[in-house]
Amino acid sequence: MMSEPRIHPLALTAVDKLQRGRINRREFLRYTTLLGVSVGTAYALAGCAPAAAPASVGAPAAAGGITRGGTLRKGMLIQQIDHPARLSWVEGSNAIRLVNEYLTETGPDNITRPSLLESWEASDDVKTWTLKLRQGIKFNNGDDLTADDVLYSFSQWLDPEVGSSMLGLLSYLDGMNSVEKVDDYTIRLNLASANIGVPEHLFHYPAAILHRDFQGDWVKQPIGTGAFTLVEYLEGERASFKARTDYWQMGEDGSPLPYLDEIVFVSVDKDASVAAIQGGQLDTLFKPRPSDFLALKDNPDLQIQGVATANCFVVRMRVDQEPWNDNRVRTALKMCQDRQKILDLSYNGEGVLSLDAHFSPVHPAYAERPIPAYDPEGALALLEEYAAEKGIQLPLQVTLSTKNDLSEPEIAQTLRESAAAGGFDITLDITEPNGYWDRWTEVPLGITIWAHRSLDTMVPPLAYIADADGNPVPWNETRWVDAEFSEKLRQAELTLDIEARREIIGELEDIMQERGPIGNSYWTNEWEIIRKEFQNVIAHPANFDFYYSVWKQQ
Amino acid sequence: MNSTTLSPPTQPPGLLRKLANILSILLGSRTAVTGLAVVLFWLGIGLLSLVWTPHPPNAQAFDANLPPTSTNWMGTDHLGRDIWSRVMAGTQVVLLKTRLSTDPQVVVPGGVALWGVIGAVVVGGLLGVNAGYRGGRVDQAIMQLLDALIAFPVIVLYLVIVTALGSGDVVVVLAITITGAPGVARLVRGLTLDIKTREYIRAAETRGESANYIMLREILPNARGPILVDAMLRVGYAIFAIGTLGFLGLGLPPPDPDWGSMVNDARKYIYANPIAILWPALAIATLVIGVNLFADGLREELTRYQQ
Numbered sequence: 001m002m003s004e005p006r007i008h009p010l011a012l013t014a015v016d017k018l019q020r021g022r023i024n025r026r027e028f029l030r031y032t033t034l035l036g037v038s039v040g041t042a043y044a045l046a047g048c049a050p051a052a053a054p055a056s057v058g059a060p061a062a063a064g065g066i067t068r069g070g071t072l073r074k075g076m077l078i079q080q081i082d083h084p085a086r087l088s089w090v091e092g093s094n095a096i097r098l099v100n101e102y103l104t105e106t107g108p109d110n111i112t113r114p115s116l117l118e119s120w121e122a123s124d125d126v127k128t129w130t131l132k133l134r135q136g137i138k139f140n141n142g143d144d145l146t147a148d149d150v151l152y153s154f155s156q157w158l159d160p161e162v163g164s165s166m167l168g169l170l171s172y173l174d175g176m177n178s179v180e181k182v183d184d185y186t187i188r189l190n191l192a193s194a195n196i197g198v199p200e201h202l203f204h205y206p207a208a209i210l211h212r213d214f215q216g217d218w219v220k221q222p223i224g225t226g227a228f229t230l231v232e233y234l235e236g237e238r239a240s241f242k243a244r245t246d247y248w249q250m251g252e253d254g255s256p257l258p259y260l261d262e263i264v265f266v267s268v269d270k271d272a273s274v275a276a277i278q279g280g281q282l283d284t285l286f287k288p289r290p291s292d293f294l295a296l297k298d299n300p301d302l303q304i305q306g307v308a309t310a311n312c313f314v315v316r317m318r319v320d321q322e323p324w325n326d327n328r329v330r331t332a333l334k335m336c337q338d339r340q341k342i343l344d345l346s347y348n349g350e351g352v353l354s355l356d357a358h359f360s361p362v363h364p365a366y367a368e369r370p371i372p373a374y375d376p377e378g379a380l381a382l383l384e385e386y387a388a389e390k391g392i393q394l395p396l397q398v399t400l401s402t403k404n405d406l407s408e409p410e411i412a413q414t415l416r417e418s419a420a421a422g423g424f425d426i427t428l429d430i431t432e433p434n435g436y437w438d439r440w441t442e443v444p445l446g447i448t449i450w451a452h453r454s455l456d457t458m459v460p461p462l463a464y465i466a467d468a469d470g471n472p473v474p475w476n477e478t479r480w481v482d483a484e485f486s487e488k489l490r491q492a493e494l495t496l497d498i499e500a501r502r503e504i505i506g507e508l509e510d511i512m513q514e515r516g517p518i519g520n521s522y523w524t525n526e527w528e529i530i531r532k533e534f535q536n537v538i539a540h541p542a543n544f545d546f547y548y549s550v551w552k553q554q
Numbered sequence: 555m556n557s558t559t560l561s562p563p564t565q566p567p568g569l570l571r572k573l574a575n576i577l578s579i580l581l582g583s584r585t586a587v588t589g590l591a592v593v594l595f596w597l598g599i600g601l602l603s604l605v606w607t608p609h610p611p612n613a614q615a616f617d618a619n620l621p622p623t624s625t626n627w628m629g630t631d632h633l634g635r636d637i638w639s640r641v642m643a644g645t646q647v648v649l650l651k652t653r654l655s656t657d658p659q660v661v662v663p664g665g666v667a668l669w670g671v672i673g674a675v676v677v678g679g680l681l682g683v684n685a686g687y688r689g690g691r692v693d694q695a696i697m698q699l700l701d702a703l704i705a706f707p708v709i710v711l712y713l714v715i716v717t718a719l720g721s722g723d724v725v726v727v728l729a730i731t732i733t734g735a736p737g738v739a740r741l742v743r744g745l746t747l748d749i750k751t752r753e754y755i756r757a758a759e760t761r762g763e764s765a766n767y768i769m770l771r772e773i774l775p776n777a778r779g780p781i782l783v784d785a786m787l788r789v790g791y792a793i794f795a796i797g798t799l800g801f802l803g804l805g806l807p808p809p810d811p812d813w814g815s816m817v818n819d820a821r822k823y824i825y826a827n828p829i830a831i832l833w834p835a836l837a838i839a840t841l842v843i844g845v846n847l848f849a850d851g852l853r854e855e856l857t858r859y860q861q
Contacts (some may be wrong), residue, residue: 271821274825278825289822291632291822291823291825291826294619294823294825294826295823295824295825295826296825341614344618345614345618345632345633345634409808409819410632410633412808413614413633413808413809414614414633416809417612417613417614417809427807428807428808428809429721429807430807430808431716431721435716
């Protein structure tokens with residue numbers, strides 16, 4: 001007789017909140033699945049038909065008969081790769097994701113599902129996590145996946161010598177002392193502090209599960225449990241992968257996935273990719289820019305899927321430098337953002353307007369607040385007060401630095417025009433991307449792109465707090481450290497109840513809006529643009545590929 | 555008899571006479587006249603833009619990527635700015651003004667492209683004539699130095715310059731000078747090697763003229779035809795260089811328009827608004843063709859005149 005799966009007490013509390021309308025269905029699903037409730041059970045608890053619940057990220061119900069075979073060709077830069085734990089670009093992770101897999105998968109619906117894990121369980125205090133591996137999964141060298149491989153992967157992530165960004169993300173672990181092998185298919189994590197985000201963290205892109213004998217160079221040793229095997233990886237040229245015949249996930253036709261025979265990445269830039277798609281030489285491209293979206297959106301051979309994200313371009317001000325050390329000036333610049341115009345001109349209107357805070361509507365505990373209006377008169381009044389006090393003349397001359405990349409030049413130029421009426425005279429200093437990345441933490445006023453993170457409390461600890469010694473953390477480009485903000489952020493990290501957490505996040509949003517160091521006009525949409533014959537394609541906010549269940553209509 | 559009546563002077567003063575001569579030479583060549591007309595057209599547009607454009611060139615007053623209409627004759631760009639107004643204002647950078655400083659604003663007449671080409675011709679010309687005329691180790695040293703410079707990809711040179719000097723009009727002038735001078739020097743050296751075998755050079759040497767006199771007064775004036783044509787070609791390269799430099803952040807900071815940057819901006823949206831790239835590209839092409847026709851015609855007429 002099978003035992004009933006245990007439902008975490010916090011998940012049961014969430015059922016009550018859902019029924020009373022205190023949280024919405026999306027938040028409920030995300031929250032309860034993080035606590036180890038299966039997606040089907042979560043849907044059932046939410047009062048939805050469990051049959052409708054997708055069991056995995058990459059396998060939505062297919063319409064019509066699935067056909068096997070075919071090649072998918074994608075334009076994407078082929079970068080140097082060595083150790084997957086050291087990945088710092090999504091492009092590299094998309095290549096590795098074909099060969100190696102993750103313990104969990106967070107889909108575009110922000111719901112985290114088991115992948116290599118069969119299930120997980122959190123203790124009542126959310127400090128002990130028990131991870132149960134699926135049995136019968138084989139690496140492409142024939143070895144079984146066991147807890148030893150997972151422990152080895154953790155040891156790589158937590159080894160400072162390796163230099164993985166997982167080290168910071170898993171800061172609640174006391175090194176390998178916190179990672180315990182229970183049996184061949186069970187691992188226990190003993191956290192120093194409660195954290196509900198563990199399953200999401202296990203899908204951070206450097207967290208690919210490695211074979212226990214991995215030596216540190218993935219190109220030489222591409223051993224993984226994934227649906228494809230590496231054929232060739234030529235940095236700056238191309239990479240190709242062929243389908244495995246003994247992959248563990250089954251397709252809807254009863255045979256092992258993947259449906260496609262081959263995946264080929266061609267290392268060309270975006271302009272060339274767009275031309276190649278139009279010419280039929282490529283099927284899709286990595287992370288289309290707004291101009292690529294415009295170029296391809298009316299092409300009848302292509303399908304486009306959009307997804308809301310937490311990607312943003314922040315106009316960030318260094319609060320340790322004049323004039324940005326004065327909150328009136330910071331507020332004035334924020335008021336000078338004509339957000340809708342900036343969104344329209346720099347991103348074709350394809351996004352969601354934002355507060356001047358680093359919390360996105362896609363984040364589970366986001367608290368709704370009115371979007372501030374464009375108010376140049378109010379900004380001018382603040383600047384006049386500041387100028388009178390300082391004995392300077394308006395317009396206030398400032399230099400805005402950024403890079404000539406995705407949408408930064410358009411944001412900078414639109415802000416410059418919008419801010420003129422508010423008393424700013426902005427000189428633009430726009431360099432090629434590396435020219436900005438060399439100094440992104442140093443310039444007094446800049447526009448920096450921040451990538452999507454699925455959890456609301458992932459970016460602020462990177463960008464808006466101080467370290468234990470009171471110095472701004474390395475990525476705190478604004479040097480803004482606010483005692484109340486830091487305290488409430490800590491509270492938010494430790495608060496597991498959704499409602500209570502949303503209340504704190506709302507307070508954090510208010511603090512950033514009132515005295516924070518950034519202007520943030522909008523959150524971008526991302527697009528997956530691909531030929532119509534490819535089915536089961538997923539647009540993911542972090543631009544991750546899930547090609548194991550994609551099939552090509554013949 | 556009107557013996558007291560003074561007859562008007564039959565000859566104009568020296569400067570005017572020279573101008574009249576040049577004009578008569580110019581008007582003698584249909585090619586030169588056509589080229590001059592094109593250059594004067596753009597010069598006129600540039601001068602007009604100093605006082606009037608249909609819309610403020612940097613104002614984001616319209617919808618983005620509009621096709622040509624009666625309001626926006628060339629349509630609008632990706633930021634909703636009037637392209638014709640920006641093409642007009644872009645002429646200033648090429649032909650009319652160079653900003654030595656933005657705070658306080660110090661502007662000198664003559665466009666960035668022109669000053670860059672003048673710099674390249676002066677530096678390259680002096681190096682080339684010295685290398686060609688003096689020969690030996692001087693030649694070897696100069697040419698190897700310049701060959702080393704040519705061996706660098708231009709983009710690398712631009713990056714070195716931006717790292718060392720920052721950005722702005724003066725840096726663009728310097729960048730065009732530094733990247734253009736080796737080519738000019740090679741040309742001038744070749745011409746000098748030919749000219750220095752001529753009898754009038756022997757005569758000057760026999761007269762005991764100094765090397766500097768021979769190079770500056772005997773050789774360079776006789777090499778001016780090809781140098782002039784090369785310089786005119788370089789104006790075109792310089793206009794493109796401004797676009798490249800702008801792309802690298804070394805050039806002219808946005809939003810003020812220059813044609814090269816306009817091409818670069820429109821390139822991003824070429825599939826969505828292909829016509830936007832046409833106008834600045836046409837402006838560059840016509841001006842380059844204009845200066846080349848002008849240079850060709852002038853050279854032909856000068857050669858015939860000298861014969």
